Amino acid sequence: xxxELVLNVVVAGVLTGxxxxxxxxxxxxxxxxxxxxxxxxxxxxxxxxxxAAALFAAFSLDPFLAVLPVAAVFFLLGYALQxxxxxxxxxxxxxxxxxxxxxxxIILVNALLIVFGPDARNVQVDYQxxxxxxxxxxxxKARVFAAGLAVVAALLLFSFFRFTLTGKAIRACxxxxxxxxxxxxxxxxxxxxxxxxxxxxxxxxxxxLVLLVDVTPGLGPYYTLLAFVIxxxxxxxxxxxxxxxxxxxxxSEAVAGLLIAPSAKSMFSFxxxxxxxxxxxxxxxxxxx
Amino acid sequence: MSRGRVALALLFxxxxxFPAFAGPYALSVATLVLYFAYTGQAWNVMMGFAGQxxxxxxxxxxxxxxxxxAIFFHYGIGPxxxxxxxxxxxxxxGVLIGFLAFRFGISGVYFALLTIAxxxxxxxxxxxxxxxxxxxxxxxxxxxxxxWDIANFRGPPLMYYYVILALASLALLLCHFxxxxxxxxxxxxxxxxxxxxxxxxxxxxxxxVCAVALSSAMTAVAGVFFAFYYNNLFPEQIFxxxxxxxxxxxxxxxxxxxxxxxxxxxxxxxxxxxxxxELLAALGWEIPGVKQVFYGVVLLVVVMFLPHGIWPAxxxxxxxxx
Numbered sequence: 001x002x003x004e005l006v007l008n009v010v011v012a013g014v015l016t017g018x019x020x021x022x023x024x025x026x027x028x029x030x031x032x033x034x035x036x037x038x039x040x041x042x043x044x045x046x047x048x049x050x051x052a053a054a055l056f057a058a059f060s061l062d063p064f065l066a067v068l069p070v071a072a073v074f075f076l077l078g079y080a081l082q083x084x085x086x087x088x089x090x091x092x093x094x095x096x097x098x099x100x101x102x103x104x105x106i107i108l109v110n111a112l113l114i115v116f117g118p119d120a121r122n123v124q125v126d127y128q129x130x131x132x133x134x135x136x137x138x139x140x141k142a143r144v145f146a147a148g149l150a151v152v153a154a155l156l157l158f159s160f161f162r163f164t165l166t167g168k169a170i171r172a173c174x175x176x177x178x179x180x181x182x183x184x185x186x187x188x189x190x191x192x193x194x195x196x197x198x199x200x201x202x203x204x205x206x207x208x209l210v211l212l213v214d215v216t217p218g219l220g221p222y223y224t225l226l227a228f229v230i231x232x233x234x235x236x237x238x239x240x241x242x243x244x245x246x247x248x249x250x251x252s253e254a255v256a257g258l259l260i261a262p263s264a265k266s267m268f269s270f271x272x273x274x275x276x277x278x279x280x281x282x283x284x285x286x287x288x289x
Numbered sequence: 290m291s292r293g294r295v296a297l298a299l300l301f302x303x304x305x306x307f308p309a310f311a312g313p314y315a316l317s318v319a320t321l322v323l324y325f326a327y328t329g330q331a332w333n334v335m336m337g338f339a340g341q342x343x344x345x346x347x348x349x350x351x352x353x354x355x356x357x358x359a360i361f362f363h364y365g366i367g368p369x370x371x372x373x374x375x376x377x378x379x380x381x382x383g384v385l386i387g388f389l390a391f392r393f394g395i396s397g398v399y400f401a402l403l404t405i406a407x408x409x410x411x412x413x414x415x416x417x418x419x420x421x422x423x424x425x426x427x428x429x430x431x432x433x434x435x436x437w438d439i440a441n442f443r444g445p446p447l448m449y450y451y452v453i454l455a456l457a458s459l460a461l462l463l464c465h466f467x468x469x470x471x472x473x474x475x476x477x478x479x480x481x482x483x484x485x486x487x488x489x490x491x492x493x494x495x496x497x498v499c500a501v502a503l504s505s506a507m508t509a510v511a512g513v514f515f516a517f518y519y520n521n522l523f524p525e526q527i528f529x530x531x532x533x534x535x536x537x538x539x540x541x542x543x544x545x546x547x548x549x550x551x552x553x554x555x556x557x558x559x560x561x562x563x564x565x566x567e568l569l570a571a572l573g574w575e576i577p578g579v580k581q582v583f584y585g586v587v588l589l590v591v592v593m594f595l596p597h598g599i600w601p602a603x604x605x606x607x608x609x610x611x
Contacts, residue, residue: 037398085589085593088593092596094342094397094398094401095336095342095537095541095545096541096592096596098342098344098401099538099541099588099592100589100592100593102534102588103585103586103588103589103592104585104589105585106581106582106584106585106588107581107582107585107586107589109578109581110578110579110580110581110582110585111578111582112578113577113578113581114576114577114578114579114582117577118577217578221530221531225405225409225530228402228405229406232399232402236398261417263413263416263417263424264413264416264417266409266413267410267413267414267417270406270407270409270410270413271410273402273406274403274406274407274410277393277395277399277402277403277406278389278390278393278395278403279393281393281394281395281399
């Protein structure tokens with residue numbers, strides 16, 4: 001096999017992996033703070049992808065511009081979902097939270113099916129056909145832009161948690177729930193804010209990904225599972241781990257698709273998930289609980 | 290006899306004579322209810338009794354179905370032999386997963402994700418296993434549907450109804466005795482507080498693996514039933530995570546850890562699903578997805594307002610909790 005072919009596939013895998021990483025970052029942030037596993041994560045992302053596709057179809061709005069309104073709406077919806085429905089569940093057992101989010105996922109998938117039907121949707125912009133040439137490397141422009149958007153969004157989120165007072169307060173809630181309440185933080189508000197931010201991550205990832213793949217309602221569960229694999233591999237609750245895991249899964253799926261069979265590529269991811277769970281359950285970059 | 294036992298005996302009698310009054314459609318719905326009552330009971334052993342959340346029970350249904358199905362398909366040997374192969378394989382898988390998970394100290398959400406990972410891994414594996422037809426599926430020969438061919442487990446829908454009724458009843462009896470046995474008390478102790486159970490001298494590792502083994506064996510039987518009832522098997526469908534979710538909805542909605550919860554949950558959910566279909570057909574709203582949205586909303590409402598399921602609330606009201 002030609003080395004430049006492998007290199008091309010690896011580069012494409014890294015770029016797609018960064019978008020996956022942003023999606024997983026949303027899941028990881030929500031779990032790290034709220035301690036609820038969002039089983040509707042991939043479904044939320046397909047909703048964002050449809051939103052971007054619909055805005056493009058209606059106003060020929062480029063997904064890179066659509067990302068602002070879509071992320072804003074997702075932030076509000078995420079906030080409302082946490083404040084209205086999930087907050088009462090934070091002290092309930094895991095299976096109860098699981099059922100709640102599965103119900104949300106079922107509603108989202110089928111609402112999409114009602115509104116958009118089962119056919120695949122996509123956006124067509126002219127730079128999707130162009131590519132950058134670096135020696136023997138051919139890199140899709142759309143993929144570079146998508147990965148760039150993902151990196152910018154991730155950096156914004158990092159700096160929010162690192163430098164703002166609200167970000168600090170959210171980290172305090174994650175570290176010590178009781179302590180956060182003792183010093184007078186409004187934990188429920190901060191939880192809702194976190195879920196909103198996680199949802200906004202998903203929205204940005206969805207807008208970027210709709211440039212790379214066609215979207216159908218059935219993609220939701222697939223992306224939910226993919227997000228799980230990524231955050232477990234990277235470390236549930238670790239922000240850098242989510243991006244690293246995304247890149248790792250993006251590359252390994254791309255290479256496995258090239259070397260074995262495209263349909264067998266996810267088997268590789270799940271195998272990796274099993275190994276990481278058994279050998280390093282805190283994930284590659286996670287801290288031991 | 291307590292009110293509960295009288296009610297149960299009446300229910301069993303009603304189900305036994307039910308086919309005499311039911312048409313083919315009602316019979317198929319009742320078969321489905323009993324199937325989910327059975328699989329829910331099997332899952333409940335692991336989660337409801339021992340507190341280990343499995344989100345990958347489609348693994349055991351699929352492996353059980355494919356084991357017995359492939360033996361029948363390739364060698365013409367009926368399921369009475371295949372059943373044991375299916376059970377053996379599923380118990381081996383369950384013990385392997387349980388052993389790995391509990392040895393490495395994986396619990397809660399992480400254990401649940403591990404069970405999903407194994408189910409998905411196996412699903413894609415079967416997609417690439419040509420011996421059982423790969424993604425194109427495996428089809429069991431359908432012949433002589435009028436006579437009861439018990440040896441090959443081929444027959445009219447009525448036969449399958451009575452078989453699944455027997456299975457569901459046996460599972461209920463088994464769980465009834467289990468809950469009052471040494472194992473049942475150990476499991477409940479582990480579920481409520483594992484460290485305390487360990488401090489009392491219970492070998493929690495061994496009893497958790499036992500729960501997984503028993504649950505996977507029971508689910509394997511459901512898989513064999515599934516294979517010979519539906520006659521076609523696709524990895525994409527049988528191992529799908531939504532199949533695992535279907536199995537656990539009944540016990541959670543009905544009442545986790547209770548004996549009657551899985552049965553009630555299966556009945557409520559299946560009848561609800563079919564009822565919505567009928568209602569939408571009557572209203573002329575047959576748009577794909579509408580039914581599932583209603584279903585999701587009902588699920589949401591039940592989980593929000595009845596956190597312990599329907600059965601505990603209902604049993605108190607009807608004074609049937611004995």
